[in-house]
Amino acid sequence: MAFPSTSVPANFSLTAIQSGGNKTECAQGKIEDWAFSVLQVYILLISVTGILFNVFVLMVFCFHKKPCTVAEVYLSNLAAADLVLVSFLPFWAISASQHFNWPFGSVLCRLVNLAIIMNMYCSIYFLVLISADRYLALVHPLSHEVIRRPKYAKVGCLLVWGLGLLLSVPTLIYREVEYKPDLNITTCYLNYPNTNAILLLEVMLTTFSFIIPIFFISFCTWKIIQALSNRVIVGLTTQKMEQKATTLILAVLLAFLICWVPFHLVRTMELLFRAKVLVDCKVSAITFICKQIFMYFAFFNSVLNPILYVIVGKNFRKKVRELFDSSIGKQSTTFSLNSTRTYLKSVRTSVRSANVLS
Template sequence: MSSEASASSENTSYGRSDLPDTPEWQMIYTIAPPYILILSILGLLFNSFVLAVFVAQRDHLTVAEIYLSNLALADFLLLCGLPFWAMNILNKFEWSYGDAMCKLINSIIVINYYTSIYTLVMISIDRYLALVKTMKARWLRRKRYAKMMCFILWLLGLFLSLPTMIHRKIKFIDKQNTTACILDYANDSPWKFSHQNLMNVVGFVLPILVIVFSSWNIIKALSQRMENAAFHDFKDTKAMVLIFAVMLLFLLCWFPFQVLTLLDTLCDLNVLDETLWSNTLDIGSQVSIYLGFLNSMLNPLLYVFSGHYFKRKVNAIYRRVRHQRRGSDMTTYQRSVVSTYVNRTEQIRHVVLLNPKDHIGL
């Protein structure tokens, strides 16, 4: 595919050189903008709530919750940029926010993707250490190390987004009379092939292998514990249900995106006929990325409805707020009582201390 006609290597191009005015594209122009805006608003509200709970309980977070808060932060930042995406589609890919925003918004999406999936990797490793290597690796499961790993994951995401930062740019497309924000690779440049392989291998295959390995061993460990009721902790099982649900949701939302990235690569290698697959990739690249965005909105709902420990933290915050309000009300009441008592005492004291002779003299 030509650099102008192709979707980005992560199937997130804002425009192609030969966008057809077909019913499929009209549906995208009509449905995608309100869908993305609603998703953004709800996702920002949900993730703000989750982050507020984690921040309020920051001194009591477990290692897994530190990683989950990192995931919520990545989702929040992604959702902040989606309204620009929605308006861009509404304008039929006419980009009007400048070259810097073109690079920034798309880079945030790539950073979010890598940070999210490798945060899930760290969560799976942490659960593996906690349930399979309980005694041997206890020193590795320290909160300080978890926070350091979160910082490293952001640096990794930033590094892996460099191809997007370099090649994303605004370009005028003659056939569409549109100034679009696209990934503009040089003709026959190895950059696109490298970027797509990076997304498939580093961004999906390797993380999934680690997650599958950890999850399989965790399931075996939990099964053995369930056979011995004395060592079985139901809370551990509920915590693992949440972790597995978060991982499964990520895979369901982003798997189509990865498949289309692979198909795009096969077209570039002439393994697949580009003329046959072009329209499928055009439409699919849009739909798959919108499905990926949905993951950032749904994650907080999993914490609320499936997270036993998260619910406990919310209840703890609620009880603390109620206690503070009661304490504040009681303090105000006590001050009122004390003030009244002091005033009356002063009045009585004044009467008692008066000289009786003064009264007789009157």
């Protein structure tokens, strides 16, 4: 899996060296120090806001008195995946502040990257489940009611977590920490046994983590939009719960596509360079830089999702209000009981004092 930020050379540049008319490698030029400071602040900002927002979302889903719907089961697991990602990003922030030197050892090298990569795999497959649920709810509302139940949704989420872990196994096996004398840093990087293994594994992971899910999500989304349009045209109405849930889901899908598709497209180009289908060094260098930018932009999706729940999700806002009102009600009841007990206690004390005096 290509998340190379912990091993990005601090002296990478876009300049190409000509060797006998063929571009063989890219020259190395110093990256400005301010870039590392900006990157550190950006990662920490995403980490803090992402942790706060996703914990808030999970608290609303978990502590609300009503059980979660199928869509909410998927969204809560998506929030959990985002929380895992942003919780481990501070390690990258510290590494970035040290010009991508990795001071945390090999165990955290594997665990941090495992958590981040699992988030990418799990997130897109949670969206696959969400898309399938909306597709069944709106395109085939009567024929698949049995499988659209929370207990089946929970089983599906467990399978997604297992699949995410399985696809992340190469990170556990091939991530290593090694000192690079030429760069004077200790790097956390993927050390595949040979080039063919890298290429084969990357193609397989790209296919299962991006190409297949995106086609499935796109198909379901197109059918969902088509179904909603047809119902409006013929004057039919859908259930308000389904409409509200679908609006939120479409917003979450769009946010994911905007944040993650650029990274996957550039990553696909990188595979073409590894397969020597593309050989231009300058384009390769630009691809490398774009990949870094789009990768960190993709992480913003973990902060954006909770914001969308509040802005677009009417049902979610309703749950927040009900949870807040319930909490205020409990506090008021507790206060009233305590006040009553205090009053009764004072009355008893007064009566006892009067009896003693009499």
